[in-house]
Amino acid sequence: MQRTSIEINYSSQEGVIARYAKALSHPVRVRILRFLDCQSCCFTGELTEEIPMAQSTISQHLKELKEAGLIQGDVMPPRVKYCINQKAWEEAQKAFAVFFDR
Amino acid sequence: MQRTSIEINYSSQEGVIARYAKALSHPVRVRILRFLDCQSCCFTGELTEEIPMAQSTISQHLKELKEAGLIQGDVMPPRVKYCINQKAWEEAQKAFAVFFDR
């Protein structure tokens, strides 16, 4: 939106927190991550069975999680295997831990 | 939105995470919380000096944080003193810690 003339400079930490928080701000995405956490990996199809929403909707949520860096998808035709991105996961974990630790 | 006929049941943990994450999903709100964390408490006016946005906008973000339970406002006419809600803060801290701890 950004209609202010003044440039807003968010410190790095604020941006990182906000970005990861946004990825976690929808119950379905939290659910997907928890599912991936248990299974270690899964195909899109397993999620569409697990979660009662249109396949296209699940796919969009996966895209957002991927763009946030929290998951990665390996193409294994004709399927795609999704896993949690270890590195980003730990970065997020740390960011939230630091943020909440007062 | 909810256009699916099927009822979606989110486990409690998913809802809690999503709710707090949503509150943290905007850089300004993260910034407000960090400011409150440092100052322990502050008035709205201090935030409008700190953050270059319209007073009404800051006020809205405060409202969202309040509705998420993360802060509380004590009316001290003509001002309002905002503090972090200790209890909710710790609940959120724990929820994220549990979520990320695999």
Place this chain on the structure above:
DNA sequence: ATTGTTCATCGCAAATAGACGATGAATCTG
């Protein structure tokens, strides 16, 4: 009583997010 201060809320406009069905790309199988 009038004025000033501080803040919330309203009303609007623009942007973003969420959901769906339909379609398309890529790859197997027969």
Place this chain on the structure above:
DNA sequence: CAGATTCATCGTCTATTTGCGATGAACAAT
């Protein structure tokens, strides 16, 4: 080559979020 399978993307619709200025409420001080 002709289906079948799996998934992403597109287009569309609606809902929500974000931002602003303007206005109003509550109180203090004059």
